[in-house]
Amino acid sequence: MDRVDSSRCHVVAIPYPGRGHINPMMNLCKIIAFRRPLDFVITFIVTEEWLGFIGSEPKSDNIHFATIPNVIPSELNRAADFKEFMNATQTKMEHPVEELLHRMEVPISVLIYDSYLSWVLNVGKRMNIPVASLFPMSATVFSMTYHYDLLVKNGHVGDNFSEKVEEVVDYLPGVAPIRVADLVTCFNGKGKEVMPIALQTVSMATKAQFLLFVSIYELEAQAINAFKSKLCTPIYAIGPAIPYYNFSEVQNDQNTPDYIKWLDHQPEASVLYISQGSFLSVSDAQLEEIIAGVHESGVRYMWITRGEPSRYKEENGEKGYVIPWCDQLRVLCHGSIGAFWSHCGWSSTKEGAFSGVPMLTFPIFWDQVPNSKMIVDDWKMGKRVRINDDILVSREEIVKLIRTSMDRESEEGKEMWKRAQDVKKICGQAIAEGGSAQTDIDSFISEILKIHSGIQKI
Numbered sequence: 001m002d003r004v005d006s007s008r009c010h011v012v013a014i015p016y017p018g019r020g021h022i023n024p025m026m027n028l029c030k031i032i033a034f035r036r037p038l039d040f041v042i043t044f045i046v047t048e049e050w051l052g053f054i055g056s057e058p059k060s061d062n063i064h065f066a067t068i069p070n071v072i073p074s075e076l077n078r079a080a081d082f083k084e085f086m087n088a089t090q091t092k093m094e095h096p097v098e099e100l101l102h103r104m105e106v107p108i109s110v111l112i113y114d115s116y117l118s119w120v121l122n123v124g125k126r127m128n129i130p131v132a133s134l135f136p137m138s139a140t141v142f143s144m145t146y147h148y149d150l151l152v153k154n155g156h157v158g159d160n161f162s163e164k165v166e167e168v169v170d171y172l173p174g175v176a177p178i179r180v181a182d183l184v185t186c187f188n189g190k191g192k193e194v195m196p197i198a199l200q201t202v203s204m205a206t207k208a209q210f211l212l213f214v215s216i217y218e219l220e221a222q223a224i225n226a227f228k229s230k231l232c233t234p235i236y237a238i239g240p241a242i243p244y245y246n247f248s249e250v251q252n253d254q255n256t257p258d259y260i261k262w263l264d265h266q267p268e269a270s271v272l273y274i275s276q277g278s279f280l281s282v283s284d285a286q287l288e289e290i291i292a293g294v295h296e297s298g299v300r301y302m303w304i305t306r307g308e309p310s311r312y313k314e315e316n317g318e319k320g321y322v323i324p325w326c327d328q329l330r331v332l333c334h335g336s337i338g339a340f341w342s343h344c345g346w347s348s349t350k351e352g353a354f355s356g357v358p359m360l361t362f363p364i365f366w367d368q369v370p371n372s373k374m375i376v377d378d379w380k381m382g383k384r385v386r387i388n389d390d391i392l393v394s395r396e397e398i399v400k401l402i403r404t405s406m407d408r409e410s411e412e413g414k415e416m417w418k419r420a421q422d423v424k425k426i427c428g429q430a431i432a433e434g435g436s437a438q439t440d441i442d443s444f445i446s447e448i449l450k451i452h453s454g455i456q457k458i
């Protein structure tokens with residue numbers, strides 16, 4: 001572990017080990033470090049395996065990594081047994097993390113933990129350190145999980161739910177009316193085996209000293225306000241938690257990756273960017289239809305995919321670029337991108353909103369389903385591709401959806417583009433100086449600095 005300066009406020013960040021969790025936690029740390037470089041030193045705890053993935057990514061000098069051993073299944077086959085992976089995060093990490101915290105020489109002012117690692121609250125209590133819970137999904141998902149008992153009372157979860165999928169749930173505080181089919185999948189669908197963890201996560205998060213939503217306040221004001229008036233815990237909407245501070249620098253960097261050079265040569269708004277997320281995939285038959293649909297649509301595409309790139313490329317390859325990884329936000333903000341095909345992880349959802357491109361939604365699991373509903377029905381900046389597990393979406397349907405979302409001349413395409421631009425503007429205002437995200441981050445920073453000065457006086 002790197003050495004840290006003891007006069008500064010020492011924040012220790014404990015992210016859940018997954019891309020969609022590590023990114024927003026790291027971005028919040030970077031924002032804190034950027035806004036108050038002299039006041040903070042931040043220790044970011046990851047497994048040794050994750051250090052290998054992210055250790056060389058740029059970060060400021062006052063952020064340091066510390067590691068625990070690889071006590072959980074490898075990230076590389078996490079999807080093979082999701083329940084086992086999640087259970088391991090609940091039972092195997094606490095001890096090595098606590099040991100590591102005890103070994104830190106500089107007093108810890110506050111722990112910021114991913115809400116899905118509820119055990120950090122107990123560690124904080126034992127060590128007498130205040131904790132901030134960072135919920136990595138939407139405030140809307142927090143609300144539907146917090147109010148699970150209302151869903152039970154109304155018969156919208158449980159045995160007969162399949163007869164009620166089209167019923168509308170309109171009684172969840174701060175949540176826009178939503179069909180039963182669009183609730184998080186851990187209530188009724190295939191993720192049910194991890195539902196107890198989801199319920200515990202949310203209930204424990206309300207017991208933290210601070211609750212952080214990685215949300216743009218203006219896009220989820222009702223859900224956030226409902227919790228602000230209900231809970232005593234101070235709540236902050238810290239915005240999209242994306243690396244926007246370095247954005248203009250990145251645009252001008254000298255080491256432009258090849259995929260950006262490829263995009264530079266494509267006409268404006270001509271490329272469909274496709275990313276199905278970091279670990280859960282679709283059936284083989286569905287993948288065949290998607291590949292055929294993308295090619296038959298005739299649009300250019302950049303496709304993020306693991307393994308077998310030849311399967312995704314059309315024969316002459318000129319219209320398509322297939323890679324295993326890219327800087328997604330940078331790609332989405334490139335002028336050549338015309339639409340974003342996404343699995344609707346919460347970070348991808350916010351990155352789509354921030355960059356203002358119409359979206360094609362293909363949610364697979366958990367919060368991705370309500371996120372897809374938010375993009376399509378509430379923000380009106382996208383179209384649903386995937387409906388549910390039982391319906392195979394045909395290539396013909398996919399061709400139609402892609403063409404509509406990329407066609408800025410048609411009425412529908414124009415309207416979606418306009419809505420995407422409106423949402424982009426809202427995100428831009430939230431993260432601007434004096435905007436809602438900036439204001440909440442600064443308030444949170446002030447609170448933790450107060451805690452730190454209290455520790456210093458003792």
Ligand SMILES: O=c1ccn([C@@H]2O[C@H](COP(=O)(O)OP(=O)(O)O[C@H]3O[C@H](CO)[C@@H](O)[C@H](O)[C@H]3O)[C@@H](O)[C@H]2O)c(=O)[nH]1
Pocket residue numbers: 018019020021023136137275277278279304324325326327328329344345346347348349351365366367368
């Ligand atoms: O080539 C790529 C692909 C992805 N990303 C980034 O990786 C992150 C992915 O995060 P997210 O979109 O949230 O997807 P997952 O990693 O699948 O996120 C998991 O965790 C999220 C937060 O709990 C949930 O919302 C998702 O449903 C769950 O699958 C985003 O920041 C992307 O920009 C890249 O930079 N390059």
